Amino acid sequence: VENCCKSSGSSASCCSEASADPFDPGYTLEQRDSAPADAVEVAFGCGNPTALAGLRRGEKVLDIGSGSGGVLVKHLRKSGLDACGIDRFPNKNSHIEAADWLEYDYSIRKWGTIISNLGFSNHFNHHHLKEGGEFAAYAKKYMDILNSLKVNGSFHYGPGLPFIEK
Numbered sequence: 078v079e080n081c082c083k084s085s086g087s088s089a090s091c092c093s094e095a096s097a098d099p100f101d102p103g104y105t106l107e108q109r110d111s112a113p114a115d116a117v118e119v120a121f122g123c124g125n126p127t128a129l130a131g132l133r134r135g136e137k138v139l140d141i142g143s144g145s146g147g148v149l150v151k152h153l154r155k156s157g158l159d160a161c162g163i164d165r166f167p168n169k170n171s172h173i174e175a176a177d178w179l180e181y182d183y184s185i186r187k188w189g190t191i192i193s194n195l196g197f198s199n200h201f202n203h204h205h206l207k208e209g210g211e212f213a214a215y216a217k218k219y220m221d222i223l224n225s226l227k228v229n230g231s232f233h234y235g236p237g238l239p240f241i242e243k
Contacts, residue, residue, distance in 0.1 A: 139161060140193070147167065150170070150173060160172065163176040163181055165177055179200070186227045201241075219241065
């Protein structure tokens with residue numbers, strides 16, 4: 078399990094405050110020139126999600142909270158990956174399913190990689206800290222997400238959740 082800003086087993090961060098370059102780290106010059114402007118806009122300096130997650134062609138990728146435009150899903154599909162997303166308010170993108178991620182049926186061992194930028198972490202953290210929060214429901218869904226990964230699959234999210242990553 079990894080989060081955007083801290084890889085397990087590494088102190089390196091993909092969200093370096095030292096760099097103002099939204100492509101740093103992980104983009105080749107060719108990728109820099111071909112990246113859609115809206116993808117750069119939502120990257121927040123986290124670099125190339127495809128390279129950072131170690132995604133492979135043929136792997137099923139799910140983006141939780143993909144946003145109405147599904148920018149990352151479009152980018153991954155353009156890169157040859159079998160990607161789709163879930164969002165509560167998608168536009169007419171056929172690869173984004175209208176779903177609440179807390180109620181979504183992730184299945185068992187279906188996904189090679191699951192990615193979530195902000196949605197999963199922010200909601201989980203909010204309910205963890207909130208008096209009377211539904212932290213148990215979020216913890217159960219976290220386990221459901223992990224169980225939906227294929228053997229050697231990965232779940233990448235950001236920001237980190239130190240209370241479950243220890």
